[in-house]
Amino acid sequence: xxxxxxxxxxxxxxxxxxxxxxxxxxxxxxxxxxxxxxxxxxxxxxxxxxxxxxxxxxxxxxxxxxxxxxxxxxxxxxxxxxxxxxxxxxxxxxxxxxxxxxxxxxxxxxxxxx
Amino acid sequence: xxxxxxxxxxxxxxxxxxxxxxxxxxxxxxxxxxxxxxxxxxxxxxxxxxxxxxxxxxxxxxxxxxxxxxxxxxxxxxxxxxxxxxxxxxxxxxxxxxxxxxxxxxxxxxxxxxx
Numbered sequence: 001x002x003x004x005x006x007x008x009x010x011x012x013x014x015x016x017x018x019x020x021x022x023x024x025x026x027x028x029x030x031x032x033x034x035x036x037x038x039x040x041x042x043x044x045x046x047x048x049x050x051x052x053x054x055x056x057x058x059x060x061x062x063x064x065x066x067x068x069x070x071x072x073x074x075x076x077x078x079x080x081x082x083x084x085x086x087x088x089x090x091x092x093x094x095x096x097x098x099x100x101x102x103x104x105x106x107x108x109x110x111x112x113x114x
Numbered sequence: 115x116x117x118x119x120x121x122x123x124x125x126x127x128x129x130x131x132x133x134x135x136x137x138x139x140x141x142x143x144x145x146x147x148x149x150x151x152x153x154x155x156x157x158x159x160x161x162x163x164x165x166x167x168x169x170x171x172x173x174x175x176x177x178x179x180x181x182x183x184x185x186x187x188x189x190x191x192x193x194x195x196x197x198x199x200x201x202x203x204x205x206x207x208x209x210x211x212x213x214x215x216x217x218x219x220x221x222x223x224x225x226x227x228x229x
Contacts, residue, residue, distance in 0.1 A: 042118070042205055042219030043159075058216070088157060099147035099166060099209055103217060105159040 002027045004106035006091050011111045013078070013085070021076045021109045023091035032074040033092040033103060036060060043090065049074055078111065086113045117141065118206055118220035126226050127196050134181070135191040135223050137206035146210045148189040149217065150180065153203040162204075165189060201227045 004025045013019045025032065031050045035043040045058030049068040063082025068074055074093075078085045088110050092103040119138045127133045139148065150162040165173045165180045173180040181190040193200055206220040 040123075040221070042207075042221045043217075044219075045216055048216065090157075090159060092159070099145060099211065100164060102149060102161040102164060103159075104161070108157040110157075 004091060004093055004104055006089075006106035006109050008109060009107065011109055013111065013113050015113055016080045018077055018079050019111065021078065021089055021091075021111070023074045023076065023106060024072055025074075025091075025093045025104075025106075026072060027093055027104060028071070029093035029095055029104070030071070031094045032068065033094075034058075034064070034066065034074070034076045035090045035092065037088040037090060037108075046076065046089075085111055087111060117218045118208055120206055120220040120223050122223045123221075124224040124226070126228055129198060129227050129229050130195055133193045133196050133200075133225065135193075135204050135206075135225065137189045137191065137220060139187050139189060139206075139208050141187075141208065141210055141212075143210040143212045146208055148180070148182070149207040149209070150178070150189075150191045151205045151207065152200075153205060153222070155202070159205070163191065196227050198227050198229060201225060 007022045033048045034046040037043050044060050046064050047066040049055035052071050055066050055068050065077045090108045091106045094103045095101045117140050146167045148165045152160045163173050163175045163178045163180050165182045172182050177194045179192045203222045205222045207217045
């Protein structure tokens with residue numbers, strides 16, 4: 001079955017630690033995205049990548065970093081510079097540019113800073 | 115300024131009734147697309163329906179339809195014959211060519227279906 005996997009489902013981090021969230025897709029999609037969701041709010045874009053070895057900052061990139069070395073994978077690192085990292089993180093992919101293509105989402109990772 | 119506004123933070127609806135979830139948007143781009151997603155308590159976002167700005171007819175997908183009123187910049191989601199499994203958060207989102215085709219999201223509406 002094609003889809004997007006994210007791991008881990010729950011992640012606990014001590015203050016000052018970097019953590020990496022995994023996102024893998026087997027949909028053969030060119031574009032991948034990372035979103036952050038806080039309680040009672042919509043999604044905010046952290047980073048996106050439209051092609052391998054290229055990525056762009058979204059609206060709230062500060063304190064985060066990404067890489068896109070393979071088409072299937074788009075890991076997100078939450079660094080110690082991120083002041084308030086406790087949130088729900090969603091990874092998505094799509095076929096690429098244009099208006100109509102919907103984004104497909106993974107199940108999410110819930111990060112809690114202790 | 116908010117680009118996507120969902121004015122109903124929460125709604126209670128009786129099972130089998132139809133429900134309308136409101137969404138208004140703001141754009142000066144003549145080419146845009148509007149999406150609705152469902153987010154159950156499990157957290158995953160599920161695509162429901164899409165409407166393009168140049169589409170002449172309102173989009174429909176099974177029990178979901180989109181009431182697109184372009185002049186009013188409104189894109190309300192209508193769910194017919196609601197079911198208990200429809201209880202979830204619902205998000206409206208917009209994609210503009212001006213914004214490099216990135217999705218802009220509303221704050222969502224929490225829908226609870228009562229048996």
